[in-house]
Amino acid sequence: MKRVSMRKISEVLRLHFKLGLSLRQSANATGTSRGSVSNYCTRFKELAVDIDRFLSLNEMMQEQLFYPECGCGITPQASKVMPDYITIHHELKKKQQSKVTLALLHEEYKEAHPTNAYSYTQFREHYVRFLNQINPSMRQVHIAGEKVFVDYSGLTIPIVNQKTGEVYKAQIFVAVLGASGYTFVHASYSQKQRDFILSHVLAYDFFGGTPKIVVPDNLKSAVIKHSKKEGVVINESYAALARHYTMAVTPARPYKPKDKAKVELGVKGIQRWILARLRHHTFFSVDELNAALSNLLDLYNHKIIKRIAKSRTELFKELDQPFLQALPLQRYLYKEFKEATVAQNYHIFLEGCEYSVPYQYLGLRVQVWHSSHSVDIHYKGTKIAIHPKLHFVGQVSTLHEHMPSHHQYQSEKTNPGRFLNWANTIGAHTLS
Known part of the structure; x- marks a missing residue:
């Protein structure tokens, strides 16, 4: 059958993905059948390539991407044994630990089939063809135990307040392990940092360990800034979470869908197989x-992936689980971060309350970590003060040892307890 020119296919893709025309409109504009247009668009989605990048390539390069089997001159031969590429693909995911390569796997394949094995070139080309038959996230060779991808679903679930009838939109957090696709999902009332970090902590508990790298999208709860000029600036509270679990944060690059293909497919799976099933349910709390x-x-x-013939749970136990890092002894306790300048009264201000620091730090810039229970104050990495968290505006927490000596004297001089102790030395009637 005669193959359609790459120029026409490229124009179909431009109209549909760049200009947003429907399949029918794109078919009419290019004189192509609607079925063919649908096939071109489906094939292009499987490539996980940015449309602008694709259109910038010449026709030969586009054809190599769009028809990877073209020009290889290889068809399955009855006299040869086709390798088990599912097993080979899984082995390559473990290469960081086992140092296995495609060349070594070919040598082992040849040893098993000395008289009817493909050459290395054919072996490799058939593997490339196998990769192009599976979805974009599976196509990438994610190293076992290396990455977890996190994002929020675009779909939300309504939560009804039984007392007022008010409806809240629960946000759906999704975490997907790179090698196995093993997935965690958690609902919260918001995407704010406190909820965002709690979802991570619960995900790591669910996995029973942590990979080496977390790949978030560019949410403000994770990334303050991500640009070529200034680089990546990670939110300090999110960075502290990563340090607690001995992880690195490598955000997905803006406008690079391939960087987060794994979690985007995970989100789609959650939407189709889980959220869609709950569409007729009414919930009154996120716990429910x-x-x-x-x-x-x-x-x-536990659902079997057809092309892999295994479930995500099976893949998790085989690929990711053995290589996850052990969880720390204690869960991460969420703390918010801010910087503050020590005022002339050697106190810092936080949420309408004041907390003292040693007077020697007067006028200096300090780092403040605060939770619902405590306030820790640091200067250049050294903890210089800790206070119980105050909850009412106007309250002041002052530690005696933070005062200059003349302030300590004045404080003791005007301390009611000091007068009561003095009266008690005279007698009970004086005390009363």
């Missing part, structure tokens, strides 16, 4: 919603 999500999540992770 999370209980329902948990039950469906087990079914989702």
